[in-house]
Amino acid sequence: MPIKNPNIPSRYDPKATEYKWYKYWLENGYFRSRPDGRKPYTIVIPPPNVTGVLHMGHILNNTLQDVLIRRARMAGYNACWVPGTDHASIATEARVVAHLQASGIKKSDLSRDEFLRHAWAWTHKHGGIILEQLKRLGASCDWARTRFTLDESLCESVVKAFVDLYERGLIYRGHRMVNWDPQAQTTISNEEVNYIEKKGKLYYLRYPIKGSESFVTIATTRPETMLGDTAIGVHPDDARYHHLVGKTAIVPIANRKIPIIQDEYVDREFGTGCLKITPAHDVNDKEIGDRHQLEIIDIFQDDGSLNAHGRHYEGMDRFAVRQLIVEELQEKGFLVKEVDYTHKVGTSERTGAVIEPKRSIQWFVKMADLAKPALEAVSNGAVAIVPEKFANTYRHWMARIHDWNISRQLWWGHPIPAYYYGEGIADFVVAQTPEKALEQARRKSGNLDLQAGDLKRDPDVLDTWFSAWLWPISVFDGIRKPDNEEITYYYPTQDLVTAPEILFFWVARMITAGYAFRGRPPFSHVYLTGIVRDKQGRKMSKSLGNSPDPIELIERYGADAVRVGMLLTTPAGNDLPFDESLCLQGRNFANKIWNAFRLVQRWEPLEKRQPDYATLGISWFENRLNQALHQLEKDFEAYRISAALMGLYKLIWDDFCALYLEIVKPPYGEKIDAKTATQTRRLFESILKMLHPFMPFLTEEIWHRFAKRNEGEALIITEMPKQKACDEKLIREFDFSARVVSALRHFRMKKNIPNPERPPVSVWEREAHRHFDPVICKLAHLSELRYTNAKIEGAPALQVGLNTYFIPVERAVDNRGEIAKATAEINHLQGFLKQIEKKLNNESFIAKAPEEIVAVTRKKQADTREKIKTLQRHIEGLKR
RNA sequence: GGGCCCUUAGCUCAGCUGGUUCAGAGCACCUGCCUUACAAGCAGGGGGUCGCAGGUUCGAACCCUGCAGGGCCCACCA
Numbered sequence: 001m002p003i004k005n006p007n008i009p010s011r012y013d014p015k016a017t018e019y020k021w022y023k024y025w026l027e028n029g030y031f032r033s034r035p036d037g038r039k040p041y042t043i044v045i046p047p048p049n050v051t052g053v054l055h056m057g058h059i060l061n062n063t064l065q066d067v068l069i070r071r072a073r074m075a076g077y078n079a080c081w082v083p084g085t086d087h088a089s090i091a092t093e094a095r096v097v098a099h100l101q102a103s104g105i106k107k108s109d110l111s112r113d114e115f116l117r118h119a120w121a122w123t124h125k126h127g128g129i130i131l132e133q134l135k136r137l138g139a140s141c142d143w144a145r146t147r148f149t150l151d152e153s154l155c156e157s158v159v160k161a162f163v164d165l166y167e168r169g170l171i172y173r174g175h176r177m178v179n180w181d182p183q184a185q186t187t188i189s190n191e192e193v194n195y196i197e198k199k200g201k202l203y204y205l206r207y208p209i210k211g212s213e214s215f216v217t218i219a220t221t222r223p224e225t226m227l228g229d230t231a232i233g234v235h236p237d238d239a240r241y242h243h244l245v246g247k248t249a250i251v252p253i254a255n256r257k258i259p260i261i262q263d264e265y266v267d268r269e270f271g272t273g274c275l276k277i278t279p280a281h282d283v284n285d286k287e288i289g290d291r292h293q294l295e296i297i298d299i300f301q302d303d304g305s306l307n308a309h310g311r312h313y314e315g316m317d318r319f320a321v322r323q324l325i326v327e328e329l330q331e332k333g334f335l336v337k338e339v340d341y342t343h344k345v346g347t348s349e350r351t352g353a354v355i356e357p358k359r360s361i362q363w364f365v366k367m368a369d370l371a372k373p374a375l376e377a378v379s380n381g382a383v384a385i386v387p388e389k390f391a392n393t394y395r396h397w398m399a400r401i402h403d404w405n406i407s408r409q410l411w412w413g414h415p416i417p418a419y420y421y422g423e424g425i426a427d428f429v430v431a432q433t434p435e436k437a438l439e440q441a442r443r444k445s446g447n448l449d450l451q452a453g454d455l456k457r458d459p460d461v462l463d464t465w466f467s468a469w470l471w472p473i474s475v476f477d478g479i480r481k482p483d484n485e486e487i488t489y490y491y492p493t494q495d496l497v498t499a500p501e502i503l504f505f506w507v508a509r510m511i512t513a514g515y516a517f518r519g520r521p522p523f524s525h526v527y528l529t530g531i532v533r534d535k536q537g538r539k540m541s542k543s544l545g546n547s548p549d550p551i552e553l554i555e556r557y558g559a560d561a562v563r564v565g566m567l568l569t570t571p572a573g574n575d576l577p578f579d580e581s582l583c584l585q586g587r588n589f590a591n592k593i594w595n596a597f598r599l600v601q602r603w604e605p606l607e608k609r610q611p612d613y614a615t616l617g618i619s620w621f622e623n624r625l626n627q628a629l630h631q632l633e634k635d636f637e638a639y640r641i642s643a644a645l646m647g648l649y650k651l652i653w654d655d656f657c658a659l660y661l662e663i664v665k666p667p668y669g670e671k672i673d674a675k676t677a678t679q680t681r682r683l684f685e686s687i688l689k690m691l692h693p694f695m696p697f698l699t700e701e702i703w704h705r706f707a708k709r710n711e712g713e714a715l716i717i718t719e720m721p722k723q724k725a726c727d728e729k730l731i732r733e734f735d736f737s738a739r740v741v742s743a744l745r746h747f748r749m750k751k752n753i754p755n756p757e758r759p760p761v762s763v764w765e766r767e768a769h770r771h772f773d774p775v776i777c778k779l780a781h782l783s784e785l786r787y788t789n790a791k792i793e794g795a796p797a798l799q800v801g802l803n804t805y806f807i808p809v810e811r812a813v814d815n816r817g818e819i820a821k822a823t824a825e826i827n828h829l830q831g832f833l834k835q836i837e838k839k840l841n842n843e844s845f846i847a848k849a850p851e852e853i854v855a856v857t858r859k860k861q862a863d864t865r866e867k868i869k870t871l872q873r874h875i876e877g878l879k880r
Numbered sequence: 881g882g883g884c885c886c887u888u889a890g891c892u893c894a895g896c897u898g899g900u901u902c903a904g905a906g907c908a909c910c911u912g913c914c915u916u917a918c919a920a921g922c923a924g925g926g927g928g929u930c931g932c933a934g935g936u937u938c939g940a941a942c943c944c945u946g947c948a949g950g951g952c953c954c955a956c957c958a
Contacts, residue, residue, distance in 0.1 A: 010918060195956070202958085220958060270957050282958075344956065392884050393953050400954080500952085568906075569892050573885095575951090577892070585907070588920045595918035602917080643894075646906065661917080668916055746924055749912070756915095832901070845938040853899055853939090860900075 012594035014558025033080035035489035041077035042493035050085035051126035054133040070693035084147035089413035157479035182304030183353035186409035195344040202341035219271025363407040373515040387573040413461030469509035472522035560695035561586030605674035617663035626726035737772035744780040766802035
C-alpha cells in the first residue's frame with residue numbers, strides 16, 4: 001500500500017535525497033563487483049589527472065559511463081566500473097614547478113628526490129578531489145578498485161611491459177629529431193605539439209659567394225639559426241642557380257664556409273628558391289643533411305638560449321637573438337628585405353612554449369608491427385568506434401604511424417628501467433630490477449667485478465601514455481599476473497567512453513597494447529563524446545573562464561538535472577554547446593515526475609468497479625510502455641544515448657503524465673478504484689526503472705516512497721522491465737482518439753466552452769475508431785459519443801480523418817474559422833492528389849515501380865478523394 | 881598540401897535499404913488559462929524550396945558530379 005502523505009512539497013528537493021541515497025548505495029555495496037557466474041559488463045574510467053578538478057567534459061563523459069553501467073547492472077550483468085587517476089607526468093610536474101616557483105624554489109635547486117617529495121605532497125593534497133566530485137554526480141564506480149598510475153602494482157606493470165617489449169626488439173634507443181620544449185626542458189611527442197598560426201616575418205638574407213663579388217639570397221623565418229647553417233640548397237632542376245652549385249658560400253657573422261648543394265626537397269617557388277640548411281634545428285634540414293653528410297652545428301642550450309656557437313650572442317634567448325641578429329645583418333648589409341609572413345609555429349600543448357626541433361638520444365617504441373592488429377581490429381569491427389566517422393580518422397592515422405618517442409626529461413613519472421655501465425652507446429641493459437640489471441650488465445660487459453654503484457640509472461621518465469595504454473589491463477593486474485582471475489573475467493571490457501581528442505594519444509595505443517600483451521583488444525566499443533563548448537561555440541577552458549563549475553550546477557539544479565541537461569542534446573561525437581538552460585530543463589523534468597508521484601501517492605483507493613476509461617487507458621499505456629521499451633533497447637544498442645533519454649522524456653511527460661494520468665485520474669471528489677491505483681503504481685515503477693540510469697537519485701527516492709521496502713532492497717539493483725509484444729494497432733487506434741481529443745479541446749477553447757460543461761457529441765462515422773470512446777469522453781469532457789448516419793443540421797462540426805464530430809452548443813457559432821481550416825485542408829489534399837495522379841498517369845511508373853508501391857499509391861488516391869469529398873460536404877454543412 | 885565529415889524550423893539535432901501523409905523531435909516563440917499533481921505548469925498554435933546548380937531514376941532530404949560555406953584529423957615550404 002502506498003504511504004500517504006499530504007504534505008509532500010510540490011518541488012523535488014535534490015539536496016534531501018542525493019547524499020542519503022549515495023550513502024545507502026555505498027553501504028550496501030551495490031557498486032562492488034567481484035568475479036562470479038554472471039556475464040561481466042566492464043568499463044574502465046578514462047583516468048583524470050590526479051590533481052585535476054572536475055569540468056564539464058568530465059560530467060558529460062562520466063554521466064554517459066554511469067548510464068551504461070547502471071543499465072547493465074539492472075540488465076543482470078555483473079557491472080564493474082573501475083575508477084582511478086592518472087599521474088599526468090608533464091602536466092602535474094609543470095604544476096608543481098609553478099607552485100614551487102611561487103614560493104621561490106627553483107626545480108634546478110632541488111635534487112630529484114627532493115623534487116619528488118614535493119610532487120607527492122602536492123599529489124596527496126590535491127589528489128582524489130576529482131573522484132570525490134564524481135560521487136556528487138552519482139557515479140556508481142566500484143571505489144574499492146580505485147587505481148592510480150603510480151600505484152606500486154601499476155609501476156611494476158609498466159616496467160614489465162617495457163622490459164618485455166625491449167626483449168621482443170620493439171623498444172630501441174636512437175638519435176632522432178625530437179620536439180624539444182625549452183620551458184619544460186623535455187621532449188614531447190608529436191601529438192603534444194600544437195601548430196598555432198602566428199604572424200612573423202620572412203627575412204631575405206644574402207650570403208657572400210666565396211671568390212666573387214656576388215651573393216646568394218635565401219629566405220627564412222628564423223634568421224638566428226643561420227649560426228648553425230651548414231649548407232645552402234637549390235633544386236637540381238633550377239637553372240637559375242646552376243652556376244652556384246659546387247661553390248662555397250660564407251655565413252655572415254659566423255664567417256663559416258658552407259657548400260652550395262642540390263636537393264630535390266628545395267621548393268623552387270618558395271622565397272628565392274635557395275634554402276639555408278640547418279640540420280641541427282629543422283627536421284627536413286636534418287634529412288637533407290643526412291643525405292649530403294653535412295656537419296651538424298647545434299647552437300642552442302636546453303633552455304633555448306644560445307651556446308658558444310652563438311658567439312657574442314651566447315647565453316641570450318633565441319627570440320631576443322632573432323631581433324638583434326636582424327639588426328646586425330641590416331647594419332652589415334646582409335639583410336635584403338623583410339616581409340610580413342603568417343605561418344604555423346609548433347608549440348607545446350603543456351607549456352605553450354615554441355618547440356625547438358632538436359637532435360637527441362631518446363627511447364622509442366617500434367610501432368609499425370604493433371599497430372597492425374590494432375588497425376585491423378577497427379577495420380573488421382572487433383573494435384567498433386561510435387560514431388563511425390572516427391574510424392576513418394583512426395585507420396588513416398594507424399596506417400602511417402611513426403615510432404613513438406616514450407622518453408621524457410622529467411622527474412615525475414615512471415623511471416625508464418635502463419641502466420648504463422659504460423660510456424659507449426650500447427653499454428646499457430634493460431631490466432625489471434637493479435639486481436637483475438647488475439647481473440645482466442656483468443654478463444654483457446664481461447666485467448664480473450661490476451658493482452651496483454657502477455650502474456647509472458637512466459634519468460628520464462616514460463611518457464604518461466606509456467602507463468595509460470596499459471590501463472584496461474593493469475587495473476586488473478594482467479601484466480604482472482596474466483592468468484589471474486580478475487583479468488580473465490573482466491578482460492576484454494565492453495565500452496570505453498572518452499573524448500575524440502585522445503583517440504590517438506590513448507585509444508589507439510590501448511588497442512595496440514591490448515594485442516601486444518593479451519592478444520585481444522581491450523574493449524569492443526569506443527564511444528567518443530563531443531566536446532563541451534559554450535554558447536558561442538568556444539571550447540570550455542579555465543583561461544577563458546567560460547566553464548561553469550559542475551559542482552555549483554549540481555548544488556543549484558541537482559545531480560539528476562545536470563545529468564539530463566548534459567545528455568539531452570548530445571549525440572555521440574557531436575559538440576555540445578552547453579547552456580545552463582539545459583539543466584533547467586532537467587530540473588523541470590524532475591519536478592514533473594515528482595508531481596506525478598504526488599498525485600499517485602495521495603490516492604485513497606476504494607474497492608469498486610474499474611471505470612471503462614481506466615481499463616482502456618491501462619491497456620493502451622501497457623502497450624505504449626512496451627513499445628518504448630523496445631525503442632529504448634534499440635537506442636542503447638546503437639549507442640544513441642540522448643535519443644534514449646528523449647524517448648523516455650516524451651514517454652513520461654506526454655504519454656504518462658499528460659495522457660495516461662489524466663485518463664485514469666478520478667473525477668473531482670471521487671475516489672480511485674483499487675485496481676487502477678495498483679496498476680498505475682506498477683506502471684509508474686516500470687517507468688522509474690527505465691529512467692533510473694539517467695536520473696538515479698530521483699527514481700530511487702520515489703521508488704522507496706511508494707512502499708516500505710525491505711532492508712537491502714533498492715531500485716538500483718532491480719531488474720529492468722522485460723520487453724513484451726506490443727499491439728501496434730491498438731496504439732494507432734489510440735493515436736486517432738488522441739487526435740479527436742485535441743480537435744475537441746481546440747474547439748472548446750475557441751468557443752470558450754468551460755470544462756464543467758459536458759456536451760454530448762455525435763459522430764458521423766465513416767471509419768470505425770470506437771475502441772477508446774470512453775477515453776475520448778474523459779479527456780475531452782463529453783457526456784457521451786453518439787453515432788449517426790447523417791449530418792446534424794445546425795450543429796457546429798469538426799473533422800478528424802473521415803469522421804465528422806457534431807457538437808450541440810447553444811451559443812452563437814462562428815463557422816468561418818472552421819471553414820477556412822477545412823478549405824486549406826482541401827487545397828493541400830488536392831495538391832497531394834495531383835502528385836499522386838501524375839504518378840499514376842505515368843506509364844513508366846506503372847510499369848517499373850514495384851506492385852505494392854503502385855497498389856499503395858492507388859489506395860492513397862482513393863482515400864484522398866474520399867477525404868476531399870467528406871471535407872466538401874463538411875463545408876457545405878457549415879455554410880448552412 | 882593529403883584525408884575525413886557536415887550543411888534539414890530561430891537553436892540543437894533525428895530522418896534506416898530511394899517508395900505508406902516524409903518533411904520530424906526537443907528547446908525557443910505566439911495565444912488562452914493560477915483547472916482540485918505540477919505556472920519549474922496546462923491546453924492550443926505558427927514555423928523549413930532539406931546549402932546552391934546539374935545529373936541518375938517511374939520516383940531524390942536520401943545516390944552521383946560540380947560549386948559555396950563550416951568543422952575535424954594528418955603533414956609542417958624554410
